[in-house]
Amino acid sequence: MKEFRHFINGEYTASVNGKTFENRSPVDNSLIGMVHEAGQIEVDAAVKAAKQALKGPWGRMTAAQRTALLNKVADRINERFDEFLHAECLDTGKPHSIACHIDIPRGAANFKAFSETLSNHPTEGFRLDTPDGKGALNVGHRTPKGVIAVISPWNLPLLLMTWKVGPALACGNTVVVKPSEETPATTTLLGEVMNECGVPAGVFNVVHGFGPQSAGEFLTTHPLVDAITFTGETRTGEAIMKAASVGLRNISLECGGKNPGIVFADCDLEKAVEGTMRSAFVNCGQVCLGTERVYVERPIYDAFLKRMKEEVAKLKLGRPEDPEANFGPLVSLEHRDKVISYYQLAVEEGATVEIGGGIPDMGVDLNNGAWVEPTIWTGLKDDARVINEEIFGPCCHIRPFDTEEEVIALANDTHYGLAAAIWTENSAKAVRVAEQMETGLVWINSWFLRDLRTAFGGAKQSGIGREGGVHGLEFYTELKNICIKL
Numbered sequence: 084m085k086e087f088r089h090f091i092n093g094e095y096t097a098s099v100n101g102k103t104f105e106n107r108s109p110v111d112n113s114l115i116g117m118v119h120e121a122g123q124i125e126v127d128a129a130v131k132a133a134k135q136a137l138k139g140p141w142g143r144m145t146a147a148q149r150t151a152l153l154n155k156v157a158d159r160i161n162e163r164f165d166e167f168l169h170a171e172c173l174d175t176g177k178p179h180s181i182a183c184h185i186d187i188p189r190g191a192a193n194f195k196a197f198s199e200t201l202s203n204h205p206t207e208g209f210r211l212d213t214p215d216g217k218g219a220l221n222v223g224h225r226t227p228k229g230v231i232a233v234i235s236p237w238n239l240p241l242l243l244m245t246w247k248v249g250p251a252l253a254c255g256n257t258v259v260v261k262p263s264e265e266t267p268a269t270t271t272l273l274g275e276v277m278n279e280c281g282v283p284a285g286v287f288n289v290v291h292g293f294g295p296q297s298a299g300e301f302l303t304t305h306p307l308v309d310a311i312t313f314t315g316e317t318r319t320g321e322a323i324m325k326a327a328s329v330g331l332r333n334i335s336l337e338c339g340g341k342n343p344g345i346v347f348a349d350c351d352l353e354k355a356v357e358g359t360m361r362s363a364f365v366n367c368g369q370v371c372l373g374t375e376r377v378y379v380e381r382p383i384y385d386a387f388l389k390r391m392k393e394e395v396a397k398l399k400l401g402r403p404e405d406p407e408a409n410f411g412p413l414v415s416l417e418h419r420d421k422v423i424s425y426y427q428l429a430v431e432e433g434a435t436v437e438i439g440g441g442i443p444d445m446g447v448d449l450n451n452g453a454w455v456e457p458t459i460w461t462g463l464k465d466d467a468r469v470i471n472e473e474i475f476g477p478c479c480h481i482r483p484f485d486t487e488e489e490v491i492a493l494a495n496d497t498h499y500g501l502a503a504a505i506w507t508e509n510s511a512k513a514v515r516v517a518e519q520m521e522t523g524l525v526w527i528n529s530w531f532l533r534d535l536r537t538a539f540g541g542a543k544q545s546g547i548g549r550e551g552g553v554h555g556l557e558f559y560t561e562l563k564n565i566c567i568k569l
């Protein structure tokens with residue numbers, strides 16, 4: 084039986100109290116292994132190891148030495164690509180064909196990109212005139228913030244965890260990671276890579292467990308944690324913000340979304356269909372940036388809907404290792420219950436189910452898994468719960484619109500503000516609409532096209548702060564101003 088242990092101070096360790104929980108495959112509900120659940124003792128040991136490591140060889144390294152090590156980590160992830168791919172797909176059920184293009188390459192790239200950013204970032208400097216005429220120089224000096232708690236979700240486990248660990252370590256911090264209880268595998272495997280590359284013990288630590296009254300809460304309330312970076316649901320973000328208020332610790336929150344797609348009549352229809360298909364259905368719709376509300380300008384509404392239904396019908400559900408499969412199960416049976424409850428609610432709220440809407444028959448081998456049908460609805464009122472609440476499943480609602488003003492108001496009519504996608508061949512209009520989106524991210528004629536040098540994060544209830552490129556430096560370092568009187 085496979086066991087997922089904590090990784091503390093460079094060693095894999097079990098919980099003192101022997102507590103474990105099951106890790107099951109969403110493909111067929113078979114048992115993958117047992118995960119050790121951290122109590123206060125393990126979390127305390129991990130945080131203290133991380134604190135101690137700040138004073139050891141890691142703390143004495145130059146930025147160049149640190150970034151060289153992190154580049155090695157990226158290379159080693161690529162060398163062990165198949166192991167990471169297998170572990171990620173076993174935990175999540177996602178198709179290899181998708182994880183090998185998105186999850187694993189980005190897991191490695193996240194270490195390279197921030198090493199580069201850090202190496203090339205200038206220092207702030209101001210010359211001040213003084214009454215004696217001699218002046219003073221002000222120089223900005225960045226130091227690591229200390230021990231960073233990283234709390235990550237299950238939808239893109241390696242990608243979203245390294246997206247935080249990469250910049251945190253590049254800036255000289257140490258980390259304690261609490262991966263999602265649903266997806267412990269790739270974070271655990273990364274411990275091996277850290278040791279192989281010679282990252283000093285205590286720099287990267289992992290504790291497993293749940294949120295409330297478990298590893299997540301113990302970690303975020305630990306007084307020796309200096310800052311908390313989180314990706315997950317908005318409501319969890321609120322709990323973490325409360326925990327961080329004790330001791331005035333800094334937070335970075337990347338939370339949920341209910342993202343609009345806006346399709347103008349002058350778009351390239353095939354490009355818009357292809358992009359909207361990806362944004363609604365890739366990763367079984369479990370992407371925070373995914374489109375769950377699609378607004379289509381009336382002259383092309385019927386044609387767009389028809390093409391979307393044709394493409395949904397072509398999605399190939401299957402096991403992760405099936406090379407033809409491009410659509411896997413949801414992450415867990417629990418999450419399927421949530422998604423299916425929205426499928427039922429949509430009907431109660433008066434939706435027309437254009438395609439899907441239920442649980443597919445996958446045959447005896449897979450029917451115990453967390454499978455759902457990709458689904459398109461039309462006909463819901465704008466105040467329906469299905470239009471306003473994040474579902475995080477493979478589904479979207481498509482609605483016609485008549486004017487630019489109308490669609491801007493509809494797109495912004497949400498508490499969330501993560502991302503929007505706009506489809507039109509008229510660049511002036513695209514930029515005009517993009518500038519009015521109340522979101523942290525807008526894609527024009529694309530979706531999830533990522534440049535890791537850019538700011539990433541959400542407006543409104545989709546988060547607090549920005550990470551990516553130099554923006555992460557604000558969170559992961561303390562900026563000290565040194566004033567030198569000349």
Ligand SMILES: NC(=O)c1ccc[n+]([C@@H]2O[C@H](COP(=O)([O-])OP(=O)(O)OC[C@H]3O[C@@H](n4cnc5c(N)ncnc54)[C@H](O)[C@@H]3O)[C@@H](O)[C@H]2O)c1
Nearest residue numbers: 235236237262263293294299300315316319337338339371
């Ligand atoms: N904005 C983004 O960049 C982004 C990216 C991916 C996912 N998400 C969001 O994540 C959600 C899906 O992920 P999820 O279901 O794993 O989210 P979640 O909030 O349930 O869990 C995320 C992590 O927080 C931990 N946690 C839960 N309660 C906690 C508590 N009280 N204290 C400390 N830790 C706690 C969980 O164990 C898990 O590790 C969706 O809402 C999605 O939109 C956002």
Ligand SMILES: O=C/C=C/C=C(\O)C(=O)O
Nearest residue numbers: 238246369370371372533
């Ligand atoms: O599910 C959410 C996806 C988030 C993506 C990133 O954080 C990223 O691409 O860096």
